[in-house]
Amino acid sequence: MDHLKGKFIVFDGGEGCGKSTQASMLAQRLIDEGHRVLHVHDPGTTRVGGLIRKILLDPENTDMNMRCEMLLYMASRAQMMTEMILPALKEWQVVISDRFVSSTLAYQLGGDGLTAAEIRAVAEIAIQGRWPDLTIILDMPTDQSSIRVKPKFVLPFPEKFQPQRAKDRIEQRSQKYHEQVRKNYLAQAKADPRRYSVIDASKSQQQVHEAVYSAVNALK
Numbered sequence: 001m002d003h004l005k006g007k008f009i010v011f012d013g014g015e016g017c018g019k020s021t022q023a024s025m026l027a028q029r030l031i032d033e034g035h036r037v038l039h040v041h042d043p044g045t046t047r048v049g050g051l052i053r054k055i056l057l058d059p060e061n062t063d064m065n066m067r068c069e070m071l072l073y074m075a076s077r078a079q080m081m082t083e084m085i086l087p088a089l090k091e092w093q094v095v096i097s098d099r100f101v102s103s104t105l106a107y108q109l110g111g112d113g114l115t116a117a118e119i120r121a122v123a124e125i126a127i128q129g130r131w132p133d134l135t136i137i138l139d140m141p142t143d144q145s146s147i148r149v150k151p152k153f154v155l156p157f158p159e160k161f162q163p164q165r166a167k168d169r170i171e172q173r174s175q176k177y178h179e180q181v182r183k184n185y186l187a188q189a190k191a192d193p194r195r196y197s198v199i200d201a202s203k204s205q206q207q208v209h210e211a212v213y214s215a216v217n218a219l220k
Contacts, residue, residue, distance in 0.1 A: 004035060005092040007219055008085070008130065010100040013138035014182050015171050017201040018208065022138060023098045025209045026216065030094055038088040041098040043076035046083050052076040059172060066111025070119060073104050074126040081127050089130070101127065102135050106184035131195070134219055136212055137185050138201035142178045 009026070011019040020041070027039040044053040052072050055061060077100070088095050101123045108114055189196035197215040201208055 004094050006089050008095045008132045010097045010132040010135040012102045017138040019098050027096050036093040038093050038095045046079050048079045049076040070108040074122050078126040106181045135196050137189050137198045139198050140201040
């Protein structure tokens with residue numbers, strides 16, 4: 001699979017669809033095959049990106065508008081591209097990212113009047129024109145995927161109470177919102193079938209992995 005050297009692969013999809021699991025499984029398989037792999041998650045991975053991630057996902061930041069949200073995601077990507085992704089691609093590593101611009105085109109599209117053209121224009125600057133070679137959309141009905149979402153955000157309770165966890169700011173949005181997010185993902189894939197692959201995430205973990213591997217192996 002030498003044709004994968006220098007390829008940029010993204011895993012995306014709604015909450016609870018198994019992105020992190022499948023990204024890790026693919027990364028390990030490629031490493032076992034002898035590839036050098038950089039595995040990142042978006043937003044985050046870098047120090048600056050981690051700080052931005054905390055702001056974005058904090059359930060207390062209810063006053064954040066969608067344009068601010070979009071720009072913060074892009075800022076995190078800009079840092080990760082310069083610091084990690086572009087250097088790795090220049091060294092012919094395989095880069096695997098858990099989420100990327102496709103997330104913004106699903107989650108922030110339409111909010112505060114945001115258009116796909118506006119999002120792509122900002123993204124072009126943030127990622128320096130280096131778009132993914134393949135975006136894998138792990139798709140499943142939102143009523144199924146939502147069951148998988150585990151509360152993970154630590155809330156700032158007083159010390160006398162045991163720390164409790166809650167869903168993050170994005171996960172807490174309505175079912176109707178997440179259903180639209182799913183539609184936005186599928187619309188992206190339909191519009192650009194050469195760079196997107198939609199995989200049924202409701203199947204077993206191993207079945208999904210094999211479908212992912214086949215899609216990656218088909219990259220030219």
